[in-house]
Amino acid sequence: MAEVNYSEDSIRSLDWKEHIRLRPGMYIGKLGDGSAYDDGIYVLLKEIIDNSIDEFVMGAGKTIEITISDHKVTVRDYGRGIPLGKVIDCVSKINTGGKYDSKAFQKSVGLNGVGTKAVNALSNNFIVQSYRDGRTKIAEFAKGELIRDEAEKETSQRNGTAINFFPDDTIFRHYRFIPEFVETMIWNYVFLNSGLTINFNGQKFFSERGLYDLLNRNSDTENIRYPIIHLKGEDIEIAMTHGQQYGEEYYSFVNGQNTTQGGTHQAAFREAVVSTIRDFYKKNYEASDIRASIVAAISIKVQEPVFESQTKTKLGSQNIGPEGPSVRTFINDFVKRELDNYLHKNPATRDALEKRILQSERERKDIAGIKKLANERAKKASLHNRKLRDCKLHFDENDERKQETTLFITEGDSASGSITKSRDVMTQAVFSLKGKPLNCFGLTKKVVYENEEFNLLQHALNIEDGIDGLRYNNIVVATDADVDGMHIRLLLMTFFLQFFPDLVKAGHVFILQTPLFRVRNKKETIYCYSDEERRNAIAKLGNKPEITRFKGLGEISPEEFGLFIGKDIRLDPVILKDANIKALLEYFMGKNTPARQLHIVNNLRVEKDDESVNPLIAEDLETVELPVAV
Numbered sequence: 196m197a198e199v200n201y202s203e204d205s206i207r208s209l210d211w212k213e214h215i216r217l218r219p220g221m222y223i224g225k226l227g228d229g230s231a232y233d234d235g236i237y238v239l240l241k242e243i244i245d246n247s248i249d250e251f252v253m254g255a256g257k258t259i260e261i262t263i264s265d266h267k268v269t270v271r272d273y274g275r276g277i278p279l280g281k282v283i284d285c286v287s288k289i290n291t292g293g294k295y296d297s298k299a300f301q302k303s304v305g306l307n308g309v310g311t312k313a314v315n316a317l318s319n320n321f322i323v324q325s326y327r328d329g330r331t332k333i334a335e336f337a338k339g340e341l342i343r344d345e346a347e348k349e350t351s352q353r354n355g356t357a358i359n360f361f362p363d364d365t366i367f368r369h370y371r372f373i374p375e376f377v378e379t380m381i382w383n384y385v386f387l388n389s390g391l392t393i394n395f396n397g398q399k400f401f402s403e404r405g406l407y408d409l410l411n412r413n414s415d416t417e418n419i420r421y422p423i424i425h426l427k428g429e430d431i432e433i434a435m436t437h438g439q440q441y442g443e444e445y446y447s448f449v450n451g452q453n454t455t456q457g458g459t460h461q462a463a464f465r466e467a468v469v470s471t472i473r474d475f476y477k478k479n480y481e482a483s484d485i486r487a488s489i490v491a492a493i494s495i496k497v498q499e500p501v502f503e504s505q506t507k508t509k510l511g512s513q514n515i516g517p518e519g520p521s522v523r524t525f526i527n528d529f530v531k532r533e534l535d536n537y538l539h540k541n542p543a544t545r546d547a548l549e550k551r552i553l554q555s556e557r558e559r560k561d562i563a564g565i566k567k568l569a570n571e572r573a574k575k576a577s578l579h580n581r582k583l584r585d586c587k588l589h590f591d592e593n594d595e596r597k598q599e600t601t602l603f604i605t606e607g608d609s610a611s612g613s614i615t616k617s618r619d620v621m622t623q624a625v626f627s628l629k630g631k632p633l634n635c636f637g638l639t640k641k642v643v644y645e646n647e648e649f650n651l652l653q654h655a656l657n658i659e660d661g662i663d664g665l666r667y668n669n670i671v672v673a674t675d676a677d678v679d680g681m682h683i684r685l686l687l688m689t690f691f692l693q694f695f696p697d698l699v700k701a702g703h704v705f706i707l708q709t710p711l712f713r714v715r716n717k718k719e720t721i722y723c724y725s726d727e728e729r730r731n732a733i734a735k736l737g738n739k740p741e742i743t744r745f746k747g748l749g750e751i752s753p754e755e756f757g758l759f760i761g762k763d764i765r766l767d768p769v770i771l772k773d774a775n776i777k778a779l780l781e782y783f784m785g786k787n788t789p790a791r792q793l794h795i796v797n798n799l800r801v802e803k804d805d806e807s808v809n810p811l812i813a814e815d816l817e818t819v820e821l822p823v824a825v
Contacts, residue, residue: 418438440488606673
């Protein structure tokens with residue numbers, strides 16, 4: 196082995212922007228293209244909005260304006276405005292900011308002075324303008340490099356800060372902002388900050404009742420078992436109810452930050468609910484029966500919070516503050532006192548809650564026998580599961596690539612074979628279906644254990660007892676873009692929505708886009724995902740290029756498939772727009788509902804069989820907006 200020269204010349208010092216651009220994952224988590232709610236472009240947006248929220252919390256500015264168009268993001272607040280002499284330093288010098296002064300910012304989201312600098316470094320163009328006491332200052336950057344520094348001048352604009360940025364498309368490849376993800380983020384901001392108004396692309400977001408409104412908006416209100424319990428105290432707010440769905444669903448926040456991966460506060464709340472209910476009813480109910488079908492939100496404020504990463508998605512703090520009680524004690528004391536009082540004062544809720552627990556207990560015992568047998572079969576199958584071609588890393592492991600872990604669910608052996616041969620064995624696994632899965636709408640969870648395919652799938656995902664141990668961050672349905680493939684997608688989405696809705700709500704389920712056409716000449720090959728892209732490719736290559744239409748995934752060679760599931764993978768997230776899951780599934784998957792029959796009769800069209808056009812994307816085919824965005 197050749198000797199490597201290790202000398203003074205081997206040591207390299209990076210300035211702040213070089214380090215952020217070289218290791219962006221350290222600052223914003225994964226990069227992504229915007230198809231997942233936690234992709235980097237949303238973290239960039241959040242970092243800027245967080246500063247405006249902190250101004251609101253400090254009593255400065257009740258309105259925030261946000262505009263996103265053509266990849267340009269604009270955020271304007273009406274807070275105090277960055278001190279004009281420090282505008283450049285605050286967006287371009289690490290460890291510079293007002294949040295180090297604990298008197299200026301108490302219980303702030305960000306304390307390390309990195310967020311805005313990361314946005315600056317990871318943007319093609321970044322403009323900051325501060326308005327303060329009749330004067331204004333503007334500066335412009337390109338990839339963190341200062342390119343314009345205007346002198347202060349007079350202004351008639353209200354105090355505040357405006358920031359415009361374009362994420363760097365060489366880092367966030369093929370990115371796009373999905374409005375539903377941005378809207379969810381904004382709703383969370385207004386739920387947590389009563390009195391705040393956010394205007395996003397002309398739409399007004401405002402909340403009067405905080406977490407009560409959050410649960411009311413995100414829950415299937417027609418199927419909740421009792422009115423939402425809403426409890427507020429100093430530095431803590433809780434809302435909770437029980438529904439009819441399977442699983443547990445939590446929305447947790449620290450200092451206004453949505454901790455999507457939970458943490459010490461969420462764990463403490465789950466424990467506190469169980470212990471309080473056991474003490475109240477004086478019965479030792481199983482914890483799983485108490486929490487089954489729970490929908491809850493918790494928000495706490497912590498001094499100097501410690502998060503497990505720069506993206507602040509999981510709280511690690513053990514104490515409320517330097518001299519305060521532990522998070523566990525603080526939450527347990529609050530829940531034990533306030534929830535106990537509430538149940539004493541509201542007998543109807545008290546009775547409905549206990550009925551829900553008893554129902555969960557009966558359901559658990561009802562499937563105990565079949566569950567044991569199914570788990571034994573799954574354990575044996577896992578030793579040599581022909582359906583699952585696993586990867587080496589998993590989402591529940593502490594590895595920097597865990598965000599990339601993906602399970603492709605395919606139809607048939609040909610498609611699974613192509614993906615298996617071209618996948619990244621470290622982070623990509625394949626689960627092969629045998630034909631169309633069972634339509635499980637209206638069935639109980641017993642079918643998950645009785646149906647071998649469903650049972651093996653839930654064990655592959657490790658979601659039997661909730662999604663805390665989920666083994667893959669991305670669950671990707673990879674089916675053909677034909678009628679049969681679309682049907683399989685619906686059947687799989689029915690399975691997830693019926694029994695594991697939190698997987699969909701947490702943004703883990705996707706549809707794989709694969710090219711419909713290959714257009715090439717001797718010099719260049721272009722893969723097209725729509726008829727419009729096909730026409731553009733033909734126009735670009737000219738002179739009658741060779742056109743191949745892919746009718747199924749199995750027709751794409753493993754060598755080509757590798758191009759579509761690597762860094763340029765295109766995923767469509769499954770976004771639940773309608774909280775009433777039961778009504779949604781009844782419409783699409785029920786037994787010939789009159790409403791669906793009428794829709795089919797009114798919209799049925801006969802298209803000519805044209806091999807050059809995919810009927811699913813034909814320009815003259817009428818499209819209908821569905822409650823589930825795919």
